[in-house]
Amino acid sequence: MTISLKSYALPAGMLIALFCCLFARSQNIPDSLLNKLNTAPNDSVKARTLLDIGETIEATYTDKSLGYYYEALILSKKIKNNSLLISSWNDVGVCYIELNKMDSALTAFEQAIIYTRLEKNPLREAKVLVNMGNVYLHKKDRVKAIEYYLQSARLWETCADKNNLAGLYANITMLLYEQGEYRKAVEYGTRGYSLAMRIGDDFSGTNALLNLANAYYGLAQFDKAYETLQKAIPMAKRGGDIEQVSTAYDDLGGYFLQKKEYQPALTNFQESYRYSLQLANKFHLCEISSKLATIYHNLNEPDKALKFISQAEKLANEVGARANLNEIYRIRAEIEQSAGNYRQASEYFSKALTLSDSLFKASTSEKVAEVEAQYQNEKKQSEIELLEKDRLAQSLSLKQKSTLNYILTGLLTALLLAGFLGYRNLHHRQLLAKQQEELHKEQILSLEKDKQLVALDSMLKGQEDERSRLAKDLHDGLGGLLSGVKFSLSNMKSNMIITPENMAVFERSLDMIDTSISELRRVAHNMMPEMLTKYGLDEAVKEYCNTINSTRLLSLKYQSVGMDVRLENSTEIIIYRIVQELVNNAMKHARASEVFVQLIKEGPRLNVVVEDNGIGFDSSTMGNNQGAGLVNVKSRVDYLKGQLDIHTAPGKGTLVNIEFNI
Template structure:
């Protein structure tokens, strides 16, 4: 499931803006301002006053910052000009005007470079990187932050350098470059530990845990998140507790530890509601639903998923609406509600397609923005050149040529973008068709599997019932008849001929009772239920050996730990069917049976020296025995390999996942 990124330092570099600003009394500041002279101190007063209005009256804050800019320009006060840009961009970010904030930040970088102050240049570049992140222009954000790294390395500022690495960790994660994300996350965490920056350790650990999860390093991720929880409790950082609990839930799901995942999500849900964090609540409810339905608590799982969906719809969280539908589709499939599964899956796919289209549109807009930015820069350079040129005719000619080239370039780019958009839409459409076809095929396969399961389960139940009836009913009846005849033998005087007939009848009755017990045992061996698969197979092979049908060598390797009851029965039936084939059809004299367990799989090998058969030729005419074998192997999600040549015997090799 998709969780939220935590970015404690995404806008850290609005340092000049005043992470340390004092909320002074406005009236006092106005009185001081009225009595002040138009100098650098007055610029600082305008900035301080603007900061008091940022959150509740941003327009007033901007007017005060513009006053500071005018006075700074008049005084040629570079620090004041830079202060204007850093503070004004903070307000524009609050107002959601990210493009305006980016323009001002880029201007502040030019001024900071000219001013020659590396610390202020790094701060301004940090603001530019933050603007690019707000605009989801990730590649440009990376380029900007990488320019800051050598500055802070040279200054020896480990605190700010660690936050730069933290931001790079997050951006590379968004770009799906997980090794790079881990590299910078480790650097950020190491620096934060060196300077004992608790908040930095929390941020770096949370952000690093995400690419670790994605690359399968789940245990390391859990260790970091548990450390975050300890630190967050010490400093009472509620939001860090919330995010770490969410990420822990995600990590435990990857380990299929649904109990721990559920516990983490429950902690996160309480914190999300306490902090009124609706997005986190939507995500956590979805995670809880996943845990609950895997534990078979379908009604509660569906309730949580629907709560998540309602919150997402109410707040127009489009991507989370799609994720909620996906979870509901899984629950519907678990309930065997195939119609509901298809319905929810289609809704989820529709939203995913819509989001993909929005992403494509954003990418196109970013390309257009880059093009327009370059176009403006070229325009400025051209105008500067034109100013230097005195000949009006030459200037007009150059301008005409410039416009012609730009127009052709614009038309070419528009055509390429239109073609690219068409191709992407076509690919998305084809992909959706393939996904839907795959889903239908998957549902059909699952339906067939359920049908096979029902048939096999019915067969086993019928075998068990018949075995009990034969053993308890007919077996008991025959034993009673034998007992009566034995008593009668001692009480009745028979001549020699009748005595022989009577003895032969008793022998035949003994043979019938033995045969009945053998049949009942084969239908549902008591040894299998009591002592497990190896003992049951050994007993069955011993019976075959004693019957002198053929020599049989049984081997059990690593089968000390018992399997699930259903799995043991299915494997027993498979081996039983293979041995029956060897006895009835193959005319074998020697048979090898081997059952071995290696790590997470079980291998079954049955080889005979019988007549064999042409596997390819006979594949279309295989009887019910082979059909039952294949059905059981498919149900156990195993693989069946048959090697046989006419006159050279048969070798059957089966691999089944251990459960």
């Protein structure tokens, strides 16, 4: 009896869970995620929340999770977030694998690969390549699976993060062994074991050793296989995975059985059986019971042999393992024969023969169909060649008759070709002239646009300089003068005798001067806020919102993300003016009671969002009826080369989203 070692690898489904960073699954969506989704702005936070929800329900509601993934995908495209696009396409692909739609899964992973390369993120690309290998593993195409796993491994080796790479090496080892490429299997098994030792990954290290033993077995290096399995057992126990421990003892028992050393084989098979009982895996128990029966048969203990072979037969019938059942029938026949039970032995030999014939027919039916298809193809090819010979014969008989026709046709064709070439040349010149004219117009438009930008730049700088000058003059000049007048009048008050009626008038005059000074300071502050020049855009907008809130004209909420680093001074001023103008529009024209202002900076991208609950307006008329405020906002956005989006409808408020690439 020939005993081979078991291949041991992560199942395809487990690989997906390992490399996709999926969250723990539960049947219901947590309230925290639903609240986060309802309150999240229409940006990257919302897209990430949609992905989290999809991943939470994927195991139980796969179709619904796919809907969440596509919603996240659409939003990620809208906000042009490549990192979220990678996650979205990857999750879509994993979902399609679970729905057994492998071609759709491949399409999704190919899209994810595009964005990993745009992001120049080799680690994420390697993980997506693993998932593509998993697809081909599901499609029973080991060659393609190995190809994508190797691509992933080569990329992963360049990354600092080596987590899970050892597990990938172990699976590559298993697939190479199954393809009969034993030397390459040894190479990757050794890599996997060494890496697992460096990062302290006992689970992947055990996988690598079990598959490495297989590769040594394939190369007939039995001593190395034995040494490798001896290392695997303590490592598997240390890792605490019962299935790995059972497999290691099973493989070691197979090694001794191959050498006909039945007592150590029995010891190891018994250990494997003990761990398999803990797993309650009927397929494993069936295999190990069959091997224990073989050992007891060779040790001349027929009662124990019959006990275990009967158990193996029962388990094989329960799990539908027909190939195992064939081997079980043969072993049972040998045991019955040795015990002198010739009738039972004959029955089991007949069962084994019948089942072998059935398995042979099943395994050869595909080969017969393949040979038949090849025969039909060859037959069709022969018919095609025969028809081709007949056609050539007819062609040769007509060749002489048609020579003159060919000559005349050739002359006519030459004339037509010459005319066509002349026409094409003329048309090409006209087209080239037209293209040059259009290019010239584009250059003129570009120059005019540059001129307009220069003019706009000068105008904006002039406005801000004039605002700054006026603010300084008002604050330092007129403000100082009013303060002096107040001081003088206050001194006069103590040196003059005034009637009570006149004293009331005098006090009101002083109050009016105080009010004038406060109003003057407010106007000067609005023209050039001190907070903006000293502390930057974030603090200036925050103070502006607090000032508006203090008037109680409306409720103004402000939120900022990633605004720790200051922007260029002129850029901060322009964005501050945009926020001022939009808030002013919400107060004056929208009659809003609540306004929400948000600044979000992520890398070079800055988003400005101003949303109100006002009366809104018809966006279709926006191009014809733009007020001065909106025109000013648009000109400032154009100056910073930003993108302005306005979402509104009558009675539904207004949302303004502006995106800059700072």
